[in-house]
Amino acid sequence: xxxxxxxxxxxxxxxxxxxxxxxxxxxxxxxxxxxxxxxxxxxxxxxxxxxxxxxxxxxxxxxxxxxxxxxxxxxxxxxxxxxxxxxxxxxxxxxxxxxxxxxxxxx
Amino acid sequence: xxxxxxxxxxxxxxxxxxxxxxxxxxxxxxxxxxxxxxxxxxxxxxxxxxxxxxxxxxxxxxxxxxxxxxxxxxxxxxxxxxxxxxxxxxxxxxxxxxxxxxxxxxxxxxxxxxxxxxxxx
Numbered sequence: 001x002x003x004x005x006x007x008x009x010x011x012x013x014x015x016x017x018x019x020x021x022x023x024x025x026x027x028x029x030x031x032x033x034x035x036x037x038x039x040x041x042x043x044x045x046x047x048x049x050x051x052x053x054x055x056x057x058x059x060x061x062x063x064x065x066x067x068x069x070x071x072x073x074x075x076x077x078x079x080x081x082x083x084x085x086x087x088x089x090x091x092x093x094x095x096x097x098x099x100x101x102x103x104x105x106x107x
Numbered sequence: 108x109x110x111x112x113x114x115x116x117x118x119x120x121x122x123x124x125x126x127x128x129x130x131x132x133x134x135x136x137x138x139x140x141x142x143x144x145x146x147x148x149x150x151x152x153x154x155x156x157x158x159x160x161x162x163x164x165x166x167x168x169x170x171x172x173x174x175x176x177x178x179x180x181x182x183x184x185x186x187x188x189x190x191x192x193x194x195x196x197x198x199x200x201x202x203x204x205x206x207x208x209x210x211x212x213x214x215x216x217x218x219x220x221x222x223x224x225x226x227x228x
Contacts, residue, residue, distance in 0.1 A: 032212045034214035043221055055216065089152070095168045096142075096154040098153075100151050
């Protein structure tokens with residue numbers, strides 16, 4: 001199985017901060033990586049697919065980069081609605097696997 | 108718009124089975140695979156299985172192989188996930204999910220609202 005390792009697991013930040021979350025795959029997944037945002041009690045929301053493609057309707061302050069085994073999700077200026085948990089997911093090898101999540105908290 | 112509507116919460120005893128439904132609307136049902144993903148309390152997501160809604164082919168997680176069965180009813184545009192021999196570790200929210208594309212590799216764009224399955228004696 002492809003192991004997905006996210007860091008940090010928790011991140012404290014303020015509104016307006018630039019935030020970066022890292023996701024590492026245990027083997028190359030090319031660019032077949034997605035990022036999701038999840039709020040408590042809700043289903044996840046797709047933010048980024050194919051490592052860097054912004055899903056329609058997602059604010060442009062979200063961006064993704066990377067390929068192979070190293071990926072990042074960046075929020076250029078954190079907004080109050082962005083406090084949530086973020087997950088990466090590889091979708092090239094079965095079983096499809098997710099990172100452990102990064103909770104973005106208010107500082 | 109695409110909608111995936113799941114059946115309601117379930118409470119089951121260890122050793123029992125549970126069957127969760129997922130009714131799809133807003134697109135051509137047989138054009139997209141449907142996946143099942145679960146999330147135990149406070150945990151990340153675990154991919155369980157997918158079904159080719161066109162021809163009924165399935166693929167299961169090796170971990171759950173033998174306990175999970177995915178089926179579909181094309182006339183009802185509904186997919187089903189049945190999990191047997193339930194144990195406490197199966198307590199989770201179960202989601203049906205559809206990809207953002209109909210072929211090749213795809214991320215999960217559309218999610219059902221989730222169904223909480225609680226396994227407790």
